[in-house]
Amino acid sequence: MIIQTRNLTKRFGDFTAVDRLSIQVERGKIFAFLGANGSGKSTTIRMLIGLLRPTEGTVEVDGVDVIHHPRRVRDRIGYMGQKVSLYQGLSIRENAEFYAGLYGLAGADLERRWGALRERFSLADTEQEKPEDLPAGIRQRAGLALSTLHAPRLLFLDEPTAGVDVRSRALFWELIQDEAAAGVTVFVTTHFLEETDYCDWVCFIDEGRLIADAAPEELRRRYSGGYRVALEGAPAPRDRIGQLFPGGQIESTPAGLRLVLPTLEPAALAALDRLVAEQSGLRVHIEQPPMNEVFRRVLGERATTGGAA
Amino acid sequence: MSWRRLRTLLRREMLATYRDPFTMTILVAVPLVALLLFGFVLSTKVKHMALGVHDASDSPASRRLVADLAAGGTFDPRPFATREALERALVSGKISTALVIPPDFARDFGRASGDLAPGSARPEVQVLYDGGEATLAGNAEAFLRSLVSATGAALVETPPRGPKRGTGVDVVTSALFNPTLDGVPFMVSGTFGFVLSFLTTLITAVSIVNERQAGTFDQLQVTPATAVEILLGKILPLGAVFAMDVVLMMVIGGLVLGVWPQGNVLFFVSVSAFYVLVSLALGLIFSATSATAAEAVQKTVLFSIPLVQLSGFAFPIRNMPTIVRWLTELLPATHYIRLSRAIYLRGAGPLTLLPELGFLVLFGVILIGYALRTIEARG
Numbered sequence: 001m002i003i004q005t006r007n008l009t010k011r012f013g014d015f016t017a018v019d020r021l022s023i024q025v026e027r028g029k030i031f032a033f034l035g036a037n038g039s040g041k042s043t044t045i046r047m048l049i050g051l052l053r054p055t056e057g058t059v060e061v062d063g064v065d066v067i068h069h070p071r072r073v074r075d076r077i078g079y080m081g082q083k084v085s086l087y088q089g090l091s092i093r094e095n096a097e098f099y100a101g102l103y104g105l106a107g108a109d110l111e112r113r114w115g116a117l118r119e120r121f122s123l124a125d126t127e128q129e130k131p132e133d134l135p136a137g138i139r140q141r142a143g144l145a146l147s148t149l150h151a152p153r154l155l156f157l158d159e160p161t162a163g164v165d166v167r168s169r170a171l172f173w174e175l176i177q178d179e180a181a182a183g184v185t186v187f188v189t190t191h192f193l194e195e196t197d198y199c200d201w202v203c204f205i206d207e208g209r210l211i212a213d214a215a216p217e218e219l220r221r222r223y224s225g226g227y228r229v230a231l232e233g234a235p236a237p238r239d240r241i242g243q244l245f246p247g248g249q250i251e252s253t254p255a256g257l258r259l260v261l262p263t264l265e266p267a268a269l270a271a272l273d274r275l276v277a278e279q280s281g282l283r284v285h286i287e288q289p290p291m292n293e294v295f296r297r298v299l300g301e302r303a304t305t306g307g308a309a
Numbered sequence: 310m311s312w313r314r315l316r317t318l319l320r321r322e323m324l325a326t327y328r329d330p331f332t333m334t335i336l337v338a339v340p341l342v343a344l345l346l347f348g349f350v351l352s353t354k355v356k357h358m359a360l361g362v363h364d365a366s367d368s369p370a371s372r373r374l375v376a377d378l379a380a381g382g383t384f385d386p387r388p389f390a391t392r393e394a395l396e397r398a399l400v401s402g403k404i405s406t407a408l409v410i411p412p413d414f415a416r417d418f419g420r421a422s423g424d425l426a427p428g429s430a431r432p433e434v435q436v437l438y439d440g441g442e443a444t445l446a447g448n449a450e451a452f453l454r455s456l457v458s459a460t461g462a463a464l465v466e467t468p469p470r471g472p473k474r475g476t477g478v479d480v481v482t483s484a485l486f487n488p489t490l491d492g493v494p495f496m497v498s499g500t501f502g503f504v505l506s507f508l509t510t511l512i513t514a515v516s517i518v519n520e521r522q523a524g525t526f527d528q529l530q531v532t533p534a535t536a537v538e539i540l541l542g543k544i545l546p547l548g549a550v551f552a553m554d555v556v557l558m559m560v561i562g563g564l565v566l567g568v569w570p571q572g573n574v575l576f577f578v579s580v581s582a583f584y585v586l587v588s589l590a591l592g593l594i595f596s597a598t599s600a601t602a603a604e605a606v607q608k609t610v611l612f613s614i615p616l617v618q619l620s621g622f623a624f625p626i627r628n629m630p631t632i633v634r635w636l637t638e639l640l641p642a643t644h645y646i647r648l649s650r651a652i653y654l655r656g657a658g659p660l661t662l663l664p665e666l667g668f669l670v671l672f673g674v675i676l677i678g679y680a681l682r683t684i685e686a687r688g
Contacts (some may be wrong), residue, residue, distance in 0.1 A: 049531050051686040070687070071533070079531045089325055101317025102532040276504030 002027040002154060002185045003048060008057035010208075012045050017043040019208040020057070025187060025201070030180045032199035033171065033189040034295070040208040041189040042082065045158050048187070049079050062154060075103070078152035082159045084143035086131035092142045093127040103150035113149060121145040137168030144175060148184075151192060157188040161195065173198045193291035204298060212298045216291070221263045224289035229272065232256040234281035244271040262286075265291060294303040314534050316463035318542025326546055332512070340504045340554045341561055347496045347503070348566040349418045360384040360453075361407035363395045368415030374434070377460045378408070383452060399437060408453065409435040456647040497568040499622045500654035501558060501581060506588055506620070509551060513592030516543055517684070522602070536685040540677070544589040551576060551585040571656030580652070580666070584645040587673040590680040591641070597683035621646050641672040646684075 003025035010018040018040040025031045035041045046052040048059060050070025059066045064073045086095050092113075100110045118124050121141045131139050140160060147155065157176070161169045169192075180186050188199070196202045196216050204212035212219060220226075231241075232255045241250055241259060245268060249260040261268055264286070276282055276299060326332055358379065364371050379386050387404065389395040396406045411433060436453055520526040529539060555578055563569040570577050592609065598603035617623055619633065620642040626634055637643045648665050651657035659666065 046527075051530055051687060053526055071535075074531055074533045076497065076533065079528065081524045081527050083522075083526040085528035087325065087525055088523070089328055090321065094321075094324070098317055098321045099528075099532065101320075102314050102529075102534050104311070104313060104533075106313070 001025060002062055002201065003031075004058075004060045005048070006043070006058045006140060008059060009055050010040075010047060010052065011055045017208050018047070018054075018205075021208070021210055023203055023207070023210065023213065024207065025185060027185055028180065028183050029200040030176065030186045030188065030198060032196045032202045033134070033187060033205070034193065034196065034202060035189070035205040036191060039205050041205065043208075044205070045156055045189060049073075049077055071153075075150065076152055077154045077156060078147035078150070079156045080143045080147040080158065084131070084139050086139060086143060086146070087131045089130060091128050091130055092123060092134075095131070096127075096146055097144070099146050100149055106151060113151070117145045117149065120178070121262055131244060137164050137171075140164050140168065140172060141175070142250070144172070144263055146177065153184060155184055155186045155188075157186065159189055159191070159245055161190060161192060163265055169195075193295055196291050204295060206299065211258065211302050212295075217263060219291075219294050220289050223294045223301070225293070226289060227261045227264045228287040228289075229259040229261060230256065230285040230287070231259060231275075231282060232285070233283040234279050236275065236282060240278070241275070244275060260304065310535065310537055311533075315538045315541055318534065318538055319546055322542055322546045334522070335508070336512070336550050337557070338556065339508055339598045340500075341678050343504050344497065344500050344558050344562055345565065347500045347510060348493055348562065348568070357385050358383060359404040360386045360405060361389050361404040362386045362410070363389045363392050363407070364410045364462070365392075365412045366410045366414035370415045371410045374410065374457065374460045375408075376452070378456055381456065383456075396438075404437060406453065408457075409437065411435070429497045430584070436659065475542040494548055494568045494654055495650070497562045497566055498570075498650045499646055500562075500621060501555065501621050501653075502642050504554070504558070505551060505581060505585055505645070506616055506642040507609075509547070509585055509588040510592035510595065510609045510612065512547060513543065513589045514599075514609045515596040515602045517593060517596035518595065518599050518602050518605045533535050536681045539684055540593065540681055542589070543593060544586055545590055548585050551589075552582045555581045555585075568653075570653045572652035572658065576659060577649070577652045580645070580669070581650055583673065584648075584669060587641055587669065587676055590673075590676045593680045594676065594683055597680070599685070616642050618639065638668075641669065641676070644668040644672070 001024045003023070005024075006022050008018055008021040008023075009016065021040075021044060033041055033044065043052065047054045048061060049068065050066045050073065054067060061073050062076050066073060086092070087098065090098065096114050097110065098118075100106065100114070105113060111216045118127060121144065123138070123142055123145060126134060126138055126142070131142065134142070138173060144160065147157075149275055155176075160176075161172055164172065173195065176186055176188065180200075189250070190196075199216065202212065202214060202216050202219060203210060212223075214222070226249075230253070232253075234256075236257055238250055238257070241248070241257070245259060245261060248268075251260065270284075272284055313370050324431050326336075362375055362378075364375060384406075386408075387398075389398065389407075392409060395404075395407050395409065399407055414434065417433065434457055480573050511581050517526060520529070534542075559570060559574070559577075591612075595608040595612070596605045599608060615636075619626075619629075619637045620640050621637065622642070626643070629637065648662055648669065651662055651665070
């Protein structure tokens with residue numbers, strides 16, 4: 001575990017922003033930290049990187065007690081805040097030189113590192129521009145490039161895709177996934193629920209409390225109506241379907257049948273393949289339950305039971 | 310403390326400051342405008358001031374007095390035939406100071422020079438002035454007193470005998486008085502204190518809070534940069550600009566206002582540069598403890614009001630009530646202004662100024678230490 005918190009709590013006066021939060025993040029994974037505005041996401045991230053002192057609880061990041069030794073992890077973590085922290089009035093290149101200097105990166109090392117990032121993040125055309133003259137999508141990309149300049153093991157991204165258009169968001173997530181593929185652990189907060197599908201693990205907090213903590217598939221299984229598989233274009237025998245998908249429910253629709261599956265495991269996909277091979281002309285359309293639905297249910301369950309999932 | 314990190318921080322702050330035309334204009338224009346403004350306009354020097362004179366005595370003695378007053382160039386006496394006309398001129402604002410010489414002025418002089426029983430009338434003149442212009446009128450009045458008493462002493466041939474009789478004016482006071490009333494060197498040397506206190510604090514007051522709002526301060530704090538490096542990175546580049554301001558103000562003050570420092574220039578610049586760092590640190594404290602730039606600016610302005618009143622920049626501290634006098638000692642500016650005046654006006658050296666220098670260092674340690682704490686603080 002590269003991040004581990006136990007009963008992490010932050011109170012501002014009477015207001016409890018983060019309430020006894022215990023989370024664990026596995027090395028090399030993309031960890032999504034979800035919640036509405038004001039749910040305690042940023043407060044948590046600030047405690048994890050040593051910008052904020054918790055009221056109670058413990059935090060361990062890459063083996064370091066961040067509460068007592070916040071400086072010890074600074075070489076190993078990269079951070080991009082909600083406001084992308086580029087200095088206005090300085091070009092992207094000058095910003096890069098500035099942050100590199102603070103991490104002791106200069107000369108040929110800087111050239112090599114920045115050269116590679118510039119290519120990967122498509123910043124070659126804009127590196128002489130100042131951030132205030134650039135669109136949000138490029139600024140965000142440049143911000144991510146700068147926070148990975150010193151090759152951190154752990155990246156903290158606070159709402160990195162807020163205010164960015166859809167195309168830039170997709171591009172941005174590709175870059176984040178590249179980082180994870182290279183072995184970097186990514187801790188990312190977002191309020192775009194559909195973005196959790198880019199992630200390996202999802203934590204959902206509400207009013208400072210952890211209310212869901214699982215892989216996205218697991219959340220779908222537990223908190224949604226399941227995958228809806230429309231079978232149309234050719235009559236499909238109900239019995240055969242029942243045989244192939246023992247956990248599924250079969251419903252009739254005007255155009256044919258609808259099969260509802262709690263999860264979409266490899267076995268279920270193989271069974272669908274077989275069905276299509278057996279019934280020529282059968283069209284299959286799989287509808288993934290949207291994360292919005294999942295979280296509506298998570299919240300709904302919390303409202304009725306008051307407990308954590 | 311890493312030299313490479315500090316250099317990186319310095320470079321960025323310099324780029325940001327020197328590339329910003331607005332900040333640079335303020336950094337150069339405000340000190341010069343303040344210097345010339347305080348030097349010329351607010352100067353306490355009295356020159357060609359209209360002085361209404363109603364000479365009811367019309368005697369050789371009274372005419373001599375009026376002629377002496379006119380000779381100095383400080384006053385332009387304007388005769389008024391009646392006391393009523395004189396008072397009307399005062400009310401309408403045509404004159405702000407007036408002198409009334411009573412009919413028995415000459416007779417009293419005659420007596421004062423001869424043997425006189427104690428308690429009988431001494432020669433008297435009446436000075437009227439517009440209390441609304443307190444500072445100027447007060448200075449004029451004091452000057453007028455000294456002139457009148459000087460003329461009086463000259464008119465009285467025999468020095469008065471007996472205890473404290475004299476000519477009706479306390480001559481001891483006028484001996485202490487700056488005879489030319491020249492306030493320019495006083496104001497020029499004080500302006501350094503005003504500019505280096507107010508402008509420094511104002512410039513740094515917005516610096517951290519702006520960075521915090523832009524998010525770059527958080528970013529800075531998760532890098533390996535230490536609080537000392539961040540602090541020095543902020544105050545050294547601005548300190549350099551202000552050190553140049555000090556030199557610029559010295560040169561302009563000398564060339565335009567004719568006031569050159571009496572003491573060692575290098576000593577003065579060094580003391581000023583140190584004071585600038587202390588004052589910049591104070592601005593950083595305002596900045597680091599404010600949520601918005603507006604709040605930081607308000608703190609600076611609120612702090613700067615007593616700065617003008619209490620630092621001795623404009624009003625003499627020795628006339629203040631004891632408690633207020635103690636308060637003034639708590640302002641670093643008070644000590645710097647004392648130092649700058651001592652070096653500028655009296656040519657004082659480090660040895661005579663050790664106590665004041667000690668105070669300044671003490672403030673430096675406290676404020677820079679506290680600024681470091683606020684920069685490091687985690688909520």
